[in-house]
Amino acid sequence: MRLRAHALSAVATRDPVFSHVTAAALHGLPVHRGDDARVHTLELGAAPAPSRGDVVRHRHYVAATDITSVDALRTTNLARTLFDVLCAESAETATAAMDVALRSVAWRGRGVYEAAAAAALSAAVAARIEHAPGARGIRRARFVAAIADGRAQLPGESVSRLWMLQLGAAQPALQYPVAIGGGRCAFLDFAWPTLRRFGEFDGDGKYLDPALTAGRSPRDVLRDQRERESRIVAATGWTPVRWGWERLGSRTAFAAFLRSHGLLR
Known part of the structure; x- marks a missing residue:
């Protein structure tokens, strides 16, 4: 454009x-x-x-x-x-x-x-x-x-939050900080502390955007994401919920996904 x-x-x-x-x-x-x-x-x-x-x-x-x-x-x-x-x-x-x-x-x-x-x-x-x-x-x-x-860090996070509001889903805290040891802090895309769940949107940008990858290859980013998730689970005991654009094909499909994870009644 x-x-x-x-x-x-x-x-x-x-x-x-x-x-x-x-x-x-x-x-x-x-x-x-x-x-x-x-x-x-x-x-x-x-x-x-x-x-x-x-x-x-x-x-x-x-x-x-x-x-x-x-x-x-x-x-x-x-x-x-x-x-x-x-x-x-x-x-x-x-x-x-x-x-x-x-x-x-x-x-x-x-x-x-x-x-x-x-x-x-x-x-x-x-x-x-x-x-x-x-x-x-x-x-x-x-x-x-x-x-x-x-x-919100990526358009997929924005659309997800919009649809959560429109669907009446449980509303998340954004960029929720969690200490994961070694003086490090992870910031969660979405967090539902009372439901003991956290959400991460896996857009392509996390693996391909130079501003987010900091020189790492997609494989390195994926490995780091898995390690990060393990540390978050160990620190909080919360259940991770991950999704990408494949869950945002329609609001109806996203509603079914949220419902399957206890985030929408």
């Missing part, structure tokens, strides 16, 4: 302002199952060009302060981009994007999460939501903005 944005900018007669999921991609946010086949722009001129098959041109007012530059391309700023994505895309796409955005401003690693930084971005998005009470998708935007949490 970033390449398509650069390609469109190179042939445009005037610099486009990228928006919606295209702006999200430029800001480094995931576009999980979103409209990533087309480039989205804002038309700010007096004679806006029409949309075409691979380009969606949106015509609505955006303040000059809501426009920034990323990779030498004009785009909506992070808060405005999130507002547009929350209104236009599915709850799954929106939650994954909002979680990553919050994480990008608030997560400092090793369990350090600056809630004030996350709250500032959330407030900027909320302000735009409150100023657009009749906008299309505004109810979904309010819901996603209220549940977003930057402690």
